[in-house]
Each structure stands twice: as structure tokens, then as C-alpha cells.
Amino acid sequence: MPEVPAYVPNQRSGTVSVIDTATDQVARTLDGDGGLGGRLQQVMIGSGGDRLYVVDAQAHRLHELDVASDRILRSVDIGENAEGVAESPDGRRFAVCVEGQNEVMLIDPETFEVGTRIQTRGRAPEHCVFSPDGRWLLTSNEGSDDLDLIDVEAAESVAAIAVSGHPRGIAFSDDGRIAYVAQESANTVDIVDLQARTRTASIPAGERTAGLVLSEDGSRLYASNGSGSVSVIDTQAREEVARIQVGQRPWNPALTPDGGKLYVANGRSNSVSVIDTGRMEEIRQIPVGEMPWGVVIAR
Template identity: 60%
Template sequence: MLASAAVALGGASALAAPLAYVPNQRSGSISVIDTGKDEVVRTLNAQGRFGKRLQQVALDPSGKTLFVIDAAHNQLVALDIASDTVRSSVPIEEDAEGVTVSPDGRSLAVCVEGSQHILLVDAATLKVRADVPTRGRNPEHCVFSPDGKWLLTSNEASSDLDLIDVAAARSVALIKTSGHPRGMAFVPGTQRLYVAQETANAVDVIDLAARSKVASIATGLRTAGLTASPDGTYVYASNGGAGTISVIDVAKGASIAEIKVGERPWNPALTPDGRKLYVANGRSNSVSVIDTATRTRLKDIAVGEMPWGVIIAK
């Protein structure tokens, strides 16, 4: 009874396993996975209002609202999870892809890849507070620093990161990377940012204080997505060309294992306890579940067409 009630309320109950949200780009839907059962328990589509080109989604800290890039309609949508209805929306330009929530939950950042800028948006009202041009080209992913003072963008076409001062709403530096940066993740409790490098087949390590790359770790073919373990021990990198997950030991600064998953794995996520890793397989239309202790693939869960990634409440 408690578990089913938690599903109906969007996963609010502390007794229930966390829910994973998977945007399916070509299905215009979001698959909801119960990470206790490892099965799809709901499918969200804004009651049919989403277009057939969903991009990244972000989850507000309360777990009640999903922020969705509906690229077919060029809009950012705040979706009420419990009712599967649009709470509000705001027009955005073409080719927006990334959206992320600030650590305090008050702000959103939207990467508008095609026109080289970032929108800073009030999460409560969806009003655009600032429009920030990037120095680099084609910003795809964006991530806030743990203290919320900085926003970093991965600029695919110029192989660098913009460092944006959030309060001033301007880019203050460019940080060079190894080649075609994509997904990013901060290691908890540090100022170290790990950045997937798709053409370099590597993960770069960025020292935020020094504003520079301090290491590059070899991974698999066409590395695309990243997530860091809650204890800061490991970073998991999805290799789109190899169909694998690289396990990076942070202390050793090296990949120590590679786990086979589906075709074209993209953006992974961990459960809050770090025990299970979920990765969207874009060409397999599935999500692979990995036991992080044994580094084994437990199951593949069928989802919609071309899943973009996985988001799990922390």
C-alpha cells in the first residue's frame, strides 16, 4: 500500500524506493522506473501534449515537478508529476538541449545549443531572469557548482567549457578540454569536475579553483555521459560507441573496469545510496541496471524510443 501510494504521489514517501525518470526523445514520453522493483510503473506525456522530441529533464528538490525540454515545441515545461499535467511553460529558442536545477532549487539553467547562450530561469515562475551569451560554441550540457555560484557549460563545437558567474550573469572564462565535451559531474565534497570527452575517448578532470584541466583519463569509445558516486569514490562514464560503462577510481585517477550495457548508452544516474546505476541505451530503447558492488549488469528495462538519460531524486 505504501509503495503504490508513493508512486501515485511521484515518489514522496521515504519508505518507497526512489523513482527514476527517463525522457524518451522520439516517443514524446517519460518512463518512470521504480528502482526497488526495477520496472516501469508509469509513463508521463503531459496528457499527450509533449512533442516527439524530448531532451533533458531535471527534477526539483521536492520531487514533485519535472522540468522538461520539449524541443518539438521549443518550450521549457514544468510538469506536475502526480497529475501528469503542465503547471507552466515558457518559450525557448530552437536547439535547446540541457536543463539543470541549482543546488538550492530556485533556479534553472537552459543550454540553447544552436544559438550559443544560456537562459537563467526562475524555477517557481519559469520567468527568464537572464540571457547569457557563451564564449564557446554549441553548449549542450550545463551544471551548477555545488555552492551554486558558478555554472559550467560543455561546448561541443569548440571543445571547451564556459565558466559563468551566476550572480553577475556573464561568462568569465573559457576552460579548454580534450575534445567534444558532453556530460559533466562534480565529485561530491570537491571542486573537481569530471567531463566526458566524446572524440577524445576520455574523461577530463577540471580544477574549478584553478580554472584548468588537470588530468585526462582514458575511457571507452565516444564517452558521452557521467555521474559520480555519493561518497566521491567512483565516477561512472557511459561510452556511446563501445556500449559500455567505464568505472573510474577517483583516487587512482584511472578506469578500473568496463561493464557491457546496451547500444549507445548516454546519461546515467545512481540511486542515492550508490548501490545501483541506471543508464539509458539510446539505440536499444532500454535502461540497463548495474549492481555497483559487483559491477554486473542485472537487468535491461524496456522504455520508449531513444531514451536520452536517467534522472533520480537524490
């Protein structure tokens, strides 16, 4: 296995490409012995690093995949049109956003069963992201142009926060006070103050802003734009400082642990762009499967 692998779920291929970030080559292609389904969504790396959790929207299942053996160990029913999955910082629960049912499911990693169902105030929750301290869970609701703020311990939504339009990816500041939210129809990244529970600013980005990842030191925010670029945003100045051309319909990006390279899935180019973050330019495109959804790297 690559020392620092990047995992890429290929929606239409029913596979996960494993990229060796040292060589920028596909080292393996996982398919769970053909059992991952024909419409993959988000992949999450388990805290131990040896398991992947794959959202199979075709079969309405969350699969636990052993990376070494490429074998599905367990599966659980997660309902119609599930997309986002996230692990709490303490590893005690998984959250799955279920668009088709306007709810979040909390799953116990030990039993791999749904323990709690939380109705969202907004419609079509897509991305689920825990705050760094695990107290809050945010959902991006693409059907109602808002975010649900969920109190995890109470297992209830306590607020709906209006945003600029069609929210997608979410990234938290290290202190958990600010959430950055990509706005696909507004072509911006919104800044949301969680204590005030309101949008405080919007940073212009590229057309159809979708995916986000924040650098380790919080100084740079990388936003993928559906029009074929990545915006580099200075979080202190709150402005775009560079725009990097990549493939067609780029989605959810990921950074290597040292922050030196950014990987972006190009959904309509069937490739992953590799960006040198120091030079702020694309250095390679790696062919993967059909319609890659995003990239996930353990950090």
C-alpha cells in the same frame, strides 16, 4: 508512485518512463496528456520531488509537469535546440543551455519566466551544471571543445576552458574544486581544476565517452561510452578499474540514493540497463520508449 522513481525521457516517443527502482519495472509512462512534444531532451526533478521539468526541443519549450496528475502546469519558450537544464542548489533559478543560440537562460522558478540571457564564449553549449555551492555554472560546448565558466551572480561567462574534445556530461567533486568532463571524441574523462581554470589530467575510458555520474563518497566515477559500455573509474587512482557491457549507445546515467544500483539509458536499444555497483555487472535491461536520452533519480 514508486518510493525511489527513476525518470527516463524518451526522445522520439514524447514520453517519460517512470521506473520503480525497487522492482526495476516501468510503473508509469507520462506524456503530459500528449503535450510533451516529439523530441524530448533532458528531464530535471524539481527540489520538491513532485514536479518534472522537461526540455521539449521540438516546440522550443521547457514544460513543468505535475507527476501525480501527468499534467503540464506551465511552459516557457527556451529557443532553438535547447538541451540541458539544471536547478541551482538553493532552488532560486533554473539554467537552460541553448545550443542553437550559444547562450544560457536563467529562469525564475516562481514566475517561470526567462530573467537573464548569458552569451557563452564557446559554441553549442549542451550540458549545464551548477557547482555544489551554486557560485559557478559550467557548460559543455560541443561545437568548440571547451567549457564556459559562468559566474552566476554576475550573470556572465568569465572563462573558456579548453578540453580534450567534444565535451558532454559533467560531474563535480563535493568541494566544487574539480569538474569531471566526458570527452566523446577523445574517449577520456578530463579533470578540470576550476581555481586554475585549466584541464590538469585525462583518464582513458571507453570509445565515445558521453555521460557521467559520481558516487556519493566521490570514490567512483561512472562513465557511459557510446560504444556500448560503462567505465568504472577510481577517482583516487585516476584509472579505469572495470568496464561493464550494456546496450547500444548508452547515455546519461544515474545512481540510486544508496549507490547500490546504476541506471543507464541505452539510446539505440530503447532500454535502460540496471547495474549492480557492488558486483559491477549488468543485472537487467528494462524496455522503455524510443531513444531514451538519460536517467534522472533524486539523490
